[in-house]
Amino acid sequence: MVIIRSRASRGVLLAVIEVSLCPPVVPLILKALTYDEKRGACSVGSNVRDAACYVCWAFARAYEPPELKPFVTQIASALLITAVFDRNINCRRAASAAFQENVGRQGTFPHGIDILTTADYFAVGNLNNCYLSISVYIASFPEYTRPLIDHLAGRKVYHWHGGIRELASKALHNLTPQASDYMANTVLPQLLPMATGLDMQKRHGAILACAEITHALYKLTSQTDRPVTDILPSDCVEGLKVIHQKLFDKQQYRGFGGELMRPAVCALIEKLSLSRMPFKDSPAISGWQWLIDDCLKSLHLFSGSARQGIKEAAVLALAALCQEYYQAEPGVADVHMQEVLVSQYTAELMSPQVLIRCGCALALGSLPRFMIQNKLQQVLAGLQAACRVNQKEVSFTEARRDAAKAMAQVCATVGVSAQGSVDSVLCAENVSQVYWSLLDCLNDYTTDSRGDVGAWVREAAMSSLLELTLLVVTCDPELLSPELCERMMCCLAQQSAEKIDRYRAHAGTIFLRLLHSSQPAVPHIPHQEELLSIFPAAEVEALNWNAPSQAFPHITQLLRLPRYQYRTLLGLTVSVGGLTESTVLFSAQSLFDYIKTIQQDRPAMEQFGTTLLRIFRDHLRNDRVSIPLLKMVDQMLARGCFDIFTSDDDHPFCVELLALCKQEIRKSKDVQKLRSSITVFCGMVQFQGEIRKAVLFQLLLLLCHPFPVIRKTTASQVYEMLLTYDDVIDPSVLDDVMAQLSDTNWEEDLSVVRNYRNQLCDWLGVQRPILVGKGPAQ
Template sequence: KACPNCCFCALFHFTVVPVILKALTYDEKRGSCSVGSNVRDAACYVCWAFARAYDPSELIPFINQISSALVIAAVFDRDVNCRRAASAAFQENVGRQGTFPHGIDILTAADYFAVGNRVNCYLTISVYIAGFPEYTQPMIDHLVNMKINHWDSVIRELSTKALHNLTPRAPEYMANVVLPRLLPLSVGTDLHTRHGAILACAEITHALCKLAEENNRSVTYYFNEKSLEGLKQIHQEVLAAICLFFFLYLSVCQFFFLTVCTLIEKLSLSKMPFRGDPIIGGWQWLINDSLRSLPLVSSTARQHIKESAVSALAALCNEYYINEKGEADPALQDELVTRYISGLQNTEEMIRCGFSLALGALPRFLLKGRLQQVLEGLKKATIISPEDVSFAQARRDALIAIAKVCQTVGVKGEGSQEEYVCKDNVTQIYATLLNGVTDYTTDSRGDVGGWVRKAAMTSLMEVTLLLVQNETELINANICKQIMCWLAQQAAEKIDKFRAHAGSVFLTLLHFDRPPVPHIPHREELERIFPRSETETLNWNASSEAFPRITQLLGLPTYQYYVLLGLSVSVGGLTETTVRKYSAQSLFEYMKKIQNDSSEMESFCETLLKVFEDNLRNDRVSVPLLTMLDQMLANGCFDIFTMQGNHPFPVKLFNLCKEEIKRSKDVRKLRSKSNLLSIRKTTASQVYEMLITYSDVVDPAIMDEVMTILSDTNWEAELTVVREKRNHLCDLMKVPKPQLVSKVKYGNVLLSFFLCNDQLFY
């Protein structure tokens, strides 16, 4: 008779275990999604049940298979539910069986909560677990066999990065087994497998070369001739595929461009011995073509292709285009720089983007002697012309490139403007960047100028910090004043993400201390308003936190004009939002504080008139400015002036309003002006509506007379007339009449509508 245990072992080994191991990795694509997660989850439950159902001695023959499969599922499964189910099953087996290798250590790193983050699982936890020899090879094999050909491109890319991180755990196995297995797959027919295999070859090669360098070995230590030729062959096969698929499957070509650019970058960073090889020319051609990108591919995909190509270009140039003297071949330098600068004026926006980013990625030895030419070309790409007004992305990338170029060439005050950022070109650089902060272009996509403004603010910060850390004297007071004022304006505007970015840059420059940024106006007051301790905690995205701080800058003369300009757009916004609510509330609170300070009020009103005058017929500012003025009048912000018949402010404001709407057909502008000039009439109308709704608030005996006065009076008549009617209403309703301050004379003012507005009725 057979031993019961032997029968169990045979059944378990030949029937149950293979099924469970297959189920733990089951995944099948159907259409745009996949099936299999429920199967994998059920398999984890079965493994969980094993721990409770069997004696530890009965599972010993299968421990390595089950433990490896559960670890792989816990770390590499696509779905978080399955990763957590595998972790729970592993935990149950560790607790009840006690035979899983390194169970406690692994469970500590890959517990229920740790496996919730997929990127962390692939790139961090996997490396730790692979440190235990029992799991190293199974994990690598799983990635190569099951994940680099996965239907989800995100999983394929994460798998290749995981292979990079796992390479130091088994370098010989990677070089002698995995890489030879991947090279044929990288030129195969299946698109997903080809994509993953090329990326895996790139990542493993980079990791092996880095490991060899760290151990003072030749970069080719882990490679034989066949492997090196196989790596070079990938490029040729991909070019053939691009030619085949270009007009049929643009999405396929997109994969190829992205993938091979990554391969070029990694092989260049690996310092592969290809200097002087014709393959370098082929790589350069593909990079240039990627910078131009595919015309019918989505803009997001094109941007990814360009970023990948730019990274590849930087690595290629640094490794293969520099000679022993640290210089570039003049002919090659001339060809690259001239090609990229000429592309900055291309009629295709995305081509401009690509070549701008390429110039920003060039190493110093390729920019040497051509810096001024590069800066001039990038400056032209930032200028708005009627033909390219909507090319906001190109202007954004040109501004980014300017900062990158400056960081690459470095600073030398007395140096040549063809080689360094110096006293001869720093003003031009700042002028270009500051001009970008004024880009308010809009189109069907919305405020596309915001992309340009954000890039300009970032570049201003990077260039300024570069100068501060090298030659502070190149920053003059006027430039610093302009930077801080423009940032203050952007920090007062209505779009949260741009306001937050401006606020972050503003505080970075204010609190930078290695060494401090010079010439910041009102530094002490700014540090009191924005203490260093709150730099990280202040939430610029929250209107309720940002505007109470930024409105305090209205009390600083240098910033007042710019902050008021930014607040005009926020307070007078088209719709009622939290931005409009808190910006208006903060502005009115500031106005209340200065009501009794005549000099502060005079300064504020002069600045307000200046903002209005500078932006006449600029609808982006003037229309919300009219709305803001309407709100300020309704809140009594200018009562101190409107009660004075001889004060010039109301007259100047009235004249500017007339000039703004002259011959205008803009309904929103006309309505804003109507509200602004008809506040007594509007107030009377609202009181009339209130009395109709709540008739019991007034004595019925006087109701008819009150209603008649409200409806029949010409509230836009002379001040003496309407004041008499108002006082009569106050007497009828037994409301205290507003009292004028002594020594204030009333006159026949053009803007009689400014009288006491919201204090007219109580």
């Protein structure tokens, strides 16, 4: 094939393939267009297919239309199959180019111009678009319908790549309306034996294809109010029913094969349930339920890449299965199955296996309304408990995330009615419980080796709050109390001021969505008019929350709104005192720009200082907040943000700030925290009164800290502080103090260093610390 391509490119194709040789050569080229062989982890067919496309391209230039006319239909179909179904983008584009060349030069390719407008060189670049959209258009022409279907059913359904098998099954679903009888009577019977065969790839693809074709046939028959069994052969109906049992008997849900079989059969269960197959009184239903439950309970046995697919497929299958087979009568649940499923899934929310909790939470969220009827309080109580953080379950982050998602799904399922039953709908008696559970999730800052995994919970909770709020204000706005709305908006403001770009953007988007929601409008938003002036509707679309340079200048304006100040400053604290350079730069600059606007306004500065101290007090010894806060305060002191307080002797702000810093570092062994406190103490010497001596006393204590690195850092920082603030000590001893700080080896033994420190105390007029026992104060 490569030799033919090279000769074709030199214009000697006619010398290689005479017209009389075309009949035996064309089948070889058509075979080459679909050649694909897997070796190891990759395929070795793309070069052959590309060369075959080039040969077809050369045919258009080498032969006159009458000479190729007998082979037009075969070549056109093969090129279009490659153009839309080949896994390799270069091969798809090569086939599209060859088809275009033949259409232009031969003029005999059926519907060539029409197809080219849809399947051009650029359109075939997207694989999903090729399988799910372009192929449907091409199949609308009768010449290409069967070839496309046969290729999918005969080759792509058992392709070595799992993604292609899934796309092929979806493509067969889309192509079913073009040839429903052919699908029902030929393709489906052809696929059913493979669905329970020995080859794992064929089995996987055939199960998916059977599910999609059956569901597509149901959609066609439902338009005329006929059951799908009217068009399906009886042996196919029986074959679909027993697929699960045959796989179970052969133990094909175990091991690596189980990673493919479980989601495939769950997809089959979902599609057969949606197709309303007449299996209600069949033992197959109990087998299907067993598989769904086992998938949700066995997620920890599978690799991380397979878990998500199995979980999602099982949850979708459960929802469809309940909807079709667990109704005693329309809208009324089978009491036995309702009790079994709800009790089972709520109990498993407390499982020691985090993935079992995840699966059961999402399962509860997927249950239809009639299954939750009269069980809502039990379901919500279980999900709320699963959302709660405690010391024993701090690592169950994924479970809390999925429980937060499920809570909004359950509420959307049951609906809202202010005067309704607490066990059947979201009403005045239980709406606040749901809100407070989700709002508590916004305080989940769990970290592990993967980083801030609590962000997954916060993201899910924010999305659920949006869904829940829009649902409530649409049905009964009076259920949303001013207290709940204020807490929700303030928490979103905090999240939109934090340091991780993705979650800041998610929070900011939801904040603005609620603010600008008009149909329905969200009531009781605090400072709504001021917020609309900060975030006008005309600028909302252009605001990029992911960019710190755009987000923080807007967010810091919330600091002037009293109800938002605490939460916004709390979010800004971890950004200003963080590690990411761009986030620190723009958040700090925006904060300082705001402070400049109130720096001469004593009441505003007093309020700001009170809020800052409240944050420090509320998060004392919480390193996630306290260390960034110390870094932020250091920057604020260095920039003179609190100059309005320096003229007052022992201003209450300074006194409490010092007390909180002392509490924060008491008995601490965190070097980062201690270093941050040193810079804060050095910045606080600018305050007047007795507070200055208290600050110097703390610095002198740290000069004899048990950690040599802290003693050395303190000496260096005090030296720089004395150069900056020359009015701190008597000028007559300044040179001696500076020499002592710079010449002393502060990493020596404590018994030696203590003498140098005590001499500094005498020069600075500070009482010598008294040794009271083991501890950092020396």
